[in-house]
Amino acid sequence: MELNVFTMFLEAGPTIKAVILLLLVMSLYSWFIVFQKEILYRKVRQASEEFKEQFWKCRNLAEAHKTAKQAELAPEAMIFRAAYQELQKLNKAQGGELRLEQRLAGMEPLKRAAGKARDGEIAQLASSLPFLASTGSASPFIGLFGTVWGIMTAFHEIGVRGSASLAVVAPGISEALVVTAMGLAVAIPAVVFYNYYTNRLAQIEDNSQAFVTDFINLIERDFLTRPRGTEKQE
Numbered sequence: 001m002e003l004n005v006f007t008m009f010l011e012a013g014p015t016i017k018a019v020i021l022l023l024l025v026m027s028l029y030s031w032f033i034v035f036q037k038e039i040l041y042r043k044v045r046q047a048s049e050e051f052k053e054q055f056w057k058c059r060n061l062a063e064a065h066k067t068a069k070q071a072e073l074a075p076e077a078m079i080f081r082a083a084y085q086e087l088q089k090l091n092k093a094q095g096g097e098l099r100l101e102q103r104l105a106g107m108e109p110l111k112r113a114a115g116k117a118r119d120g121e122i123a124q125l126a127s128s129l130p131f132l133a134s135t136g137s138a139s140p141f142i143g144l145f146g147t148v149w150g151i152m153t154a155f156h157e158i159g160v161r162g163s164a165s166l167a168v169v170a171p172g173i174s175e176a177l178v179v180t181a182m183g184l185a186v187a188i189p190a191v192v193f194y195n196y197y198t199n200r201l202a203q204i205e206d207n208s209q210a211f212v213t214d215f216i217n218l219i220e221r222d223f224l225t226r227p228r229g230t231e232k233q234e
Contacts, residue, residue: 013153019146019179023139027186030135033128034193041200044125047073048207055080061087075121075204076211082117083215086110107220114212122205129197136191143183150176 051071058064065084071077086109154173 013149015149016146016153016175016179019142019149020182023142023179023182023186026135026139026142026190030132030186030190030193033132034189034197037128037193037197040125041197041204044073044075044204047071048076048204050074051077052211075118075125075208078121079114079117079208079212080215083110083114083219086113087219107216110219111216114216118205118208118212121208122201125204126201129194129201132190132194132197136187136194139183139187139190140180141183143180143186146179146183147176150179 048071051067051074054067054071055064055076058067061084064080068074068077068080068084090110151173154176
């Protein structure tokens with residue numbers, strides 16, 4: 001007999017059909033996430049490289065802020081904009097004339113704003129990845145459930161017909177094994193791409209953290225050593 005998965009699906013019971021449809025939906029959505037993340041991460045990487053290249057060429061923070069407004073996909077741009085807004089608030093405090101102690105205290109909110117923006121950008125880029133992890137871990141068990149159900153059906157047919165011939169047992173067993181194979185086919189790509197994009201996300205996070213560190217060091221050198229009364233010039 002020729003193995004026809006579509007025919008087996010049509011002849012399967014409602015439980016097996018439900019399991020196969022569930023696995024199919026999980027597979028389709030997983031592949032949608034894979035292609036979506038591939039396109040997104042490529043754009044983010046390109047936008048980040050372009051922003052950082054332009055950022056270090058800017059003569060002042062105001063010019064860098066204009067550049068950051070145009071780099072919507074670069075996490076570093078979002079981090080800079082959040083930190084820049086906090087710095088503007090600090091510059092306006094006390095009419096722009098801050099003592100050294102106040103400047104040192106003002107660096108903590110600046111660091112928190114940059115860290116919060118970084119975490120928010122990474123969380124946004126990581127969205128949908130948990131679904132890949134859930135699919136990779138749950139699909140084999142869903143397929144196993146279909147397998148157990150198919151075997152139960154096969155033994156039930158044996159009891160009803162009173163015969164244990166191959167013609168009675170084989171359809172139910174093959175139906176059950178197809179569900180197992182489908183569960184593995186859904187799980188394996190999901191696990192592979194989850195690990196792949198998790199590593200890429202870790203690289204983006206490391207690059208963002210490096211930018212935060214460099215930016216904070218730049219502000220500390222400039223802001224803390226700047227003479228009083230000159231904060232409004234940026």
